[in-house]
Amino acid sequence: MRLNNGEGAIISRGDWGFDEAVLGTSFSAEDPPYRPDIVVQANDVSDVVSAVQRAARDGLKISICSGGHSWSQNHIRDGGLLLDLSRLNRIEIDAGARTAIVGPGCLSGDFDAALAKQNLFFPVAHAYTVGMGGFLLQGGFGWNSRMVGVACESVSAVDVVLADGSLVHADETENADIYWAARGSGPGFFGVVVAFHLKLHSRPKFTGMKMQVFRIRHMEDVVRWANSVGPEVSPKVEFQMVFNRKALGIFSHGIEVVTPILADSRREARELVSFIDKSPVKKKASFTLPIIPLSLNRIMKAAEKVIFWPNTRWATDNMWLKNGPVDSLLPKIQHMVDTQPPPPAHTLWMNWNPISSARPDMAFSLESQTYFALYGGQQDKKDAEKHKNWATENARAMEENSIGVQLADENLARRSAPFMARENFEKLEMLRKKYDPDQRFFSYGDAS
Numbered sequence: 001m002r003l004n005n006g007e008g009a010i011i012s013r014g015d016w017g018f019d020e021a022v023l024g025t026s027f028s029a030e031d032p033p034y035r036p037d038i039v040v041q042a043n044d045v046s047d048v049v050s051a052v053q054r055a056a057r058d059g060l061k062i063s064i065c066s067g068g069h070s071w072s073q074n075h076i077r078d079g080g081l082l083l084d085l086s087r088l089n090r091i092e093i094d095a096g097a098r099t100a101i102v103g104p105g106c107l108s109g110d111f112d113a114a115l116a117k118q119n120l121f122f123p124v125a126h127a128y129t130v131g132m133g134g135f136l137l138q139g140g141f142g143w144n145s146r147m148v149g150v151a152c153e154s155v156s157a158v159d160v161v162l163a164d165g166s167l168v169h170a171d172e173t174e175n176a177d178i179y180w181a182a183r184g185s186g187p188g189f190f191g192v193v194v195a196f197h198l199k200l201h202s203r204p205k206f207t208g209m210k211m212q213v214f215r216i217r218h219m220e221d222v223v224r225w226a227n228s229v230g231p232e233v234s235p236k237v238e239f240q241m242v243f244n245r246k247a248l249g250i251f252s253h254g255i256e257v258v259t260p261i262l263a264d265s266r267r268e269a270r271e272l273v274s275f276i277d278k279s280p281v282k283k284k285a286s287f288t289l290p291i292i293p294l295s296l297n298r299i300m301k302a303a304e305k306v307i308f309w310p311n312t313r314w315a316t317d318n319m320w321l322k323n324g325p326v327d328s329l330l331p332k333i334q335h336m337v338d339t340q341p342p343p344p345a346h347t348l349w350m351n352w353n354p355i356s357s358a359r360p361d362m363a364f365s366l367e368s369q370t371y372f373a374l375y376g377g378q379q380d381k382k383d384a385e386k387h388k389n390w391a392t393e394n395a396r397a398m399e400e401n402s403i404g405v406q407l408a409d410e411n412l413a414r415r416s417a418p419f420m421a422r423e424n425f426e427k428l429e430m431l432r433k434k435y436d437p438d439q440r441f442f443s444y445g446d447a448s
């Protein structure tokens with residue numbers, strides 16, 4: 001390893017600590033059968049510029065990692081220079097202007113904790129350790145995103161190091177096409193974002209959660225109900241269902257209805273989730289809990305303990321479901337259930353139903369009423385191997401029920417699927433040719 005002023009720490013294959021420097025970047029404990037040639041741990045923007053220049057000089061492709069939460073470990077590629085941005089984690093909040101600047105390596109939970117002190121809010125990711133870099137670039141289904149929009153809609157500008165080593169600022173008026181791409185292209189962005197300029201929001205006065213649990217034999221009734229009630233559920237409620245072989249409280253295969261609420265008061269929260277108490281399936285529930293008041297930060301930390309276990313080999317897949325009846329989907333969900341591995345593997349049904357159908361023109365451009373994701377995590381290597389294809393195979397079986405995938409949980413190296421509107425993808429590829437003509441940056445994983 002070399003520690004060069006102005007270049008960061010540089011660790012090459014064969015150096016002591018090389019494997020740790022590569023695998024230590026990743027939330028998933030999967031150990032892929034390939035490695036980059038070199039890792040650069042940048043400490044600041046000038047280290048990033050030097051790394052990009054070094055890659056050009058040595059003919060290396062660049063992969064990028066901020067928080068390392070890509071389930072597919074998109075940043076660990078075969079060869080090239082892995083640029084680790086986790087140390088670029090600044091948080092600067094201007095409470096008066098209700099704006100902030102964050103580095104890509106800043107963690108969602110750290111940012112939320114800093115905002116909470118000033119009674120401000122940003123739709124950060126649901127788990128504490130998700131990096132703001134990858135999260136914001138791919139769109140970002142964050143806290144209260146049904147209300148305030150996908151997180152990238154609250155990005156007002158980005159600072160980007162391009163393939164030629166230049167540092168540019170991009171917003172609506174300056175380098176507008178780079179700004180367009182930085183809001184939704186995710187792991188296919190053609191530069192290194194070194195800072196995000198953000199618009200902040202008012203912090204909801206009450207946050208809490210209501211839960212209900214069903215045994216898996218009620219799956220059809222519960223899914224039909226969730227699908228029909230979804231469009232009426234208030235955008236202040238994140239109505240989700242988690243399929244789990246050891247569901248909370250019943251310790252057997254079940255469906256956990258999990259509904260965080262971000263409201264103006266506890267009384268409002270009660271009204272907003274009354275649809276659960278009045279539901280036609282309520283009598284079939286094993287139990288229904290009243291609302292539990294919880295800070296977002298506590299929920300974020302709990303999420304990583306309860307379902308997003310660390311030290312786990314994850315193999316995930318996902319889809320935006322076609323809107324409409326679920327009849328043809330139900331047998332496929334039944335197959336997913338029948339083949340579901342033990343925890344922490346789980347499946348998420350998320351009521352998205354965005355209130356804003358008119359999003360700004362940006363790369364992010366694919367969504368539907370319901371998001372469905374399969375998280376095939378196992379801690380034991382043998383189990384992980386055995387269940388590796390569970391998520392991909394079930395997602396493939398559901399392809400005709402889906403319009404494409406969300407980049408948040410992308411698995412494009414194993415199953416290709418659309419992830420933005422066709423015209424947006426064509427525009428993105430045109431911009432890639434303009435800004436990264438030598439394809440210095442790795443693009444999306446490729447299953448073909």
Ligand SMILES: Cc1cc2nc3c(=O)[nH]c(=O)nc-3n(C[C@H](O)[C@H](O)[C@H](O)COP(=O)(O)OP(=O)(O)OC[C@H]3O[C@@H](n4cnc5c(N)ncnc54)[C@H](O)[C@@H]3O)c2cc1C
Pocket residue numbers: 027064065066067068069070071073074075085104124125126127129130131132133134135137138139140141142186187188189191192193194308407408409
């Ligand atoms: C436990 C867990 C919970 C999650 N919860 C949510 C959630 O609530 N909502 C949601 O929308 N998503 C969620 N995700 C998905 C997550 O947002 C994406 O995986 C996101 O890419 C993670 O960002 P990161 O910086 O941690 O990841 P990284 O793995 O560092 O980045 C992912 C990819 O983005 C690109 N990239 C990252 N940083 C930069 C940069 N600075 N410049 C250019 N390209 C860059 C690279 O191609 C990189 O491979 C979750 C993931 C996990 C593991």
